Amino acid sequence: MLKHKKDHQSLLLSIDSKVLDISNAHELRAAIKHLPAGPFTKIVIDFSDVEFLDSSGLGVLLTLYKQYPADGAKQRPAIIIQNSRLEVANVFHLFRLTRVFTLMDDAMAS
Numbered sequence: 395m396l397k398h399k400k401d402h403q404s405l406l407l408s409i410d411s412k413v414l415d416i417s418n419a420h421e422l423r424a425a426i427k428h429l430p431a432g433p434f435t436k437i438v439i440d441f442s443d444v445e446f447l448d449s450s451g452l453g454v455l456l457t458l459y460k461q462y463p464a465d466g467a468k469q470r471p472a473i474i475i476q477n478s479r480l481e482v483a484n485v486f487h488l489f490r491l492t493r494v495f496t497l498m499d500d501a502m503a504s
């Protein structure tokens with residue numbers, strides 16, 4: 395469900411599921427617990443395959459945010475949601491989570 399790759403100071407994640415909701419949130423939460431330790435300057439999550447996201451899925455993504463706290467004076471890593479569909483992006487906006495997550499079409503180009 396979650397593939398990962400370290401690239402210098404970045405952690406690249408890919409969600410391999412069309413749906414991220416209460417039916418599979420526990421699987422993603424378990425996968426997040428086994429991600430490599432930082433420090434990272436950014437975490438990029440590829441949402442290309444995700445067609446539906448509910449509040450349970452958002453809750454799991456907030457777990458990821460909490461898993462990588464700021465170390466001392468350093469900032470938390472930027473968490474970038476890449477290639478999300480409009481319907482999925484609207485969920486982030488609805489819950490005002492664009493303050494926590496950055497939505498981009500191609501995060502690695504910037």
